[in-house]
Amino acid sequence: xxxxxxxxxxxxxxxxxxxxTVMGFLAARWxxxxxxxxxxEWGLGGRSFGTWVTWFLLGGDLYTAYTFVAxxxxxxxxxxxxxxxxxxxxxxxxxxxxxxxxxxxVSHKHGYxxxxxxxxxxxxxxGLSLAVAVTGILATMPYIAxxxxxxxxxxxxxxxxxxxxxxxxxxxxxxxxxFGVLAAYTYSSGLRAPALIAFVKDTLIYIVIIVAIIYIPxxxxxxxxxxxxxxxxxxQTNPATGQPRGSLAPGEAGQWGYATLALGSALALxxxxxxxxxxxxxRSREVIRRNTTILPLYSLMLGLLALLGFMxxxxxxxxxxxxxxxxxxxxxxFPDWFAGVAFAAIGxxxxxxxxxxxxxxxxxxxxxxxxxxxxxxxxxxxxTKVSKLVSLLVKVGALVFVLxxxxxxxxxxxxxxxxxxxxxxxALVGGLFTRWFHRWxxxxxxxxxxxxxxxxxxGVASPTxxxxxxxxxxxxxxxxxxxIGLTAFVLNVVVTVALTFVLRAVKAPEGTDETSPSDYTAxxxxxxxxxxxxAPTSGGPGGH
Amino acid sequence: xxxxxxxxxxxxxxxxxxxxxxxxxxxxxxxxWVGSYAKIEPTFIGIPFFYWYQMLWVPVSAVLTMTxxxxxxxxxxxxEGGASK
Numbered sequence: 001x002x003x004x005x006x007x008x009x010x011x012x013x014x015x016x017x018x019x020x021t022v023m024g025f026l027a028a029r030w031x032x033x034x035x036x037x038x039x040x041e042w043g044l045g046g047r048s049f050g051t052w053v054t055w056f057l058l059g060g061d062l063y064t065a066y067t068f069v070a071x072x073x074x075x076x077x078x079x080x081x082x083x084x085x086x087x088x089x090x091x092x093x094x095x096x097x098x099x100x101x102x103x104x105x106v107s108h109k110h111g112y113x114x115x116x117x118x119x120x121x122x123x124x125x126x127g128l129s130l131a132v133a134v135t136g137i138l139a140t141m142p143y144i145a146x147x148x149x150x151x152x153x154x155x156x157x158x159x160x161x162x163x164x165x166x167x168x169x170x171x172x173x174x175x176x177x178x179f180g181v182l183a184a185y186t187y188s189s190g191l192r193a194p195a196l197i198a199f200v201k202d203t204l205i206y207i208v209i210i211v212a213i214i215y216i217p218x219x220x221x222x223x224x225x226x227x228x229x230x231x232x233x234x235x236q237t238n239p240a241t242g243q244p245r246g247s248l249a250p251g252e253a254g255q256w257g258y259a260t261l262a263l264g265s266a267l268a269l270x271x272x273x274x275x276x277x278x279x280x281x282x283r284s285r286e287v288i289r290r291n292t293t294i295l296p297l298y299s300l301m302l303g304l305l306a307l308l309g310f311m312x313x314x315x316x317x318x319x320x321x322x323x324x325x326x327x328x329x330x331x332x333x334f335p336d337w338f339a340g341v342a343f344a345a346i347g348x349x350x351x352x353x354x355x356x357x358x359x360x361x362x363x364x365x366x367x368x369x370x371x372x373x374x375x376x377x378x379x380x381x382x383x384t385k386v387s388k389l390v391s392l393l394v395k396v397g398a399l400v401f402v403l404x405x406x407x408x409x410x411x412x413x414x415x416x417x418x419x420x421x422x423x424x425x426x427a428l429v430g431g432l433f434t435r436w437f438h439r440w441x442x443x444x445x446x447x448x449x450x451x452x453x454x455x456x457x458x459g460v461a462s463p464t465x466x467x468x469x470x471x472x473x474x475x476x477x478x479x480x481x482x483x484i485g486l487t488a489f490v491l492n493v494v495v496t497v498a499l500t501f502v503l504r505a506v507k508a509p510e511g512t513d514e515t516s517p518s519d520y521t522a523x524x525x526x527x528x529x530x531x532x533x534x535a536p537t538s539g540g541p542g543g544h
Numbered sequence: 545x546x547x548x549x550x551x552x553x554x555x556x557x558x559x560x561x562x563x564x565x566x567x568x569x570x571x572x573x574x575x576x577w578v579g580s581y582a583k584i585e586p587t588f589i590g591i592p593f594f595y596w597y598q599m600l601w602v603p604v605s606a607v608l609t610m611t612x613x614x615x616x617x618x619x620x621x622x623x624e625g626g627a628s629k
Contacts, residue, residue, distance in 0.1 A: 225590075255579055289616070306595075
């Protein structure tokens, strides 16, 4: 890390990066449709992806570079508590099995590109739709920024980026180049670019994980030794807290936190705009259901990856910044060329989600802010143009964020983003199953959840931070420590249900519902559902 | 949150649908009950129970979702005709 540039690793890294860049630009010609100037084409890849492309795309999208760095880093730092990512990603799939096909159907029928499109169409409320859109954009921005943190970690370990005294421009140049290239091909190829690159990314990731999980334990003397060493390390007292550093299994006190974090994160994942973008780009609702049965392969990979955190401890990797633990482990254990492959996997792993996230955020802005509030008469071609530009702006914003502010700011915001995005669930998932909730009640519930979640997270202190020190806090009335996002969500639902009773009693105007029950089960090929929609304008503002 | 995907207007409870619901619900019950698996022993090739047990649930849960998917397809086929449009 401090002993100069790792030339071989860097060369391998650059080779893959260049290959992926070429693919990104060529992707524009892949499965190209006649009408390229529509948001369906640029922002959803023509809604044409089959089971395997969707599998790679969703896998590439959900399991980000930050995940690869942060999950083992959490294990490295505290042990068992960091493993919640595994139950979290297991619970996601049965959950989305129940509601995503309905969202796919109604979106296909009405040409919805974003979740806010659906909320507006279902509840006839631009206010509620705006709330969902703003929440989505706010939650996505720091997530993009964190992908940069993932790339930075890899560059740091390869010795690129210079020391503390290097001029900031030279130091950040590799990152600037990586993001400039990413922005360019996202702009020209849209969702097709990350879809194609995802193949490379996931293939590399799977190879690296399989090799790591076999090769490293052999070198370290087996799992018995690894866990014995990790157990000793966790038992040592942390001078900052006066308590043991961590544990191999969560104690009584940590179990509520573990379960609520897993459940809350599982509920939140498919509220994120980038998850929905990847879902809506699939060809049929069968593709989605089938994917819920094959996506768990990624969860297995994540579990193995998490175990690398223990290996980093056993291998004697000592880093102040936990995020460097895994890249450093790779550099220590692997021959240079394979370390390069591993770094490329993480680096490319950052590009795929960053591209999809910026497209998703851009779609939200274009459809639910620009078209609903600024230019209601925008044509599909204008929409696409705005979306492309906004996708650039979003990335520049994320870059400025990471370069000018402390990394912890991005992490804090990402933590908040998870709490926030969960508050859109009653409107979205509730709306997919019932029209009973009142739109104003949903808006009020959302506001209460947002305010409570933000205030509660602000109040969490850690040994190193006065605010936003973590995502768990005592659950009011229960006395257990639990995930703030889930507490806020429960509060949100209670307010929504109570106010719905009140608003229904006083007969407050309900708004127009442009969907009909059969829309939720429509599949490709049904009347009124084209496999490839020509223009995303059928669900115009206030449409019916 | 309704766990049974009651997609057709007259949602009737059939044995098949109860099994679908159970398949989808099972991982929630087992994994959120952290106390049932928060222990070190028995280890598997040196990996504490806490870790291998949760990782075991990845394939188990995938098989359960797959079962639910197959049952759901059969359920839909048996309803074809009466419930379309």
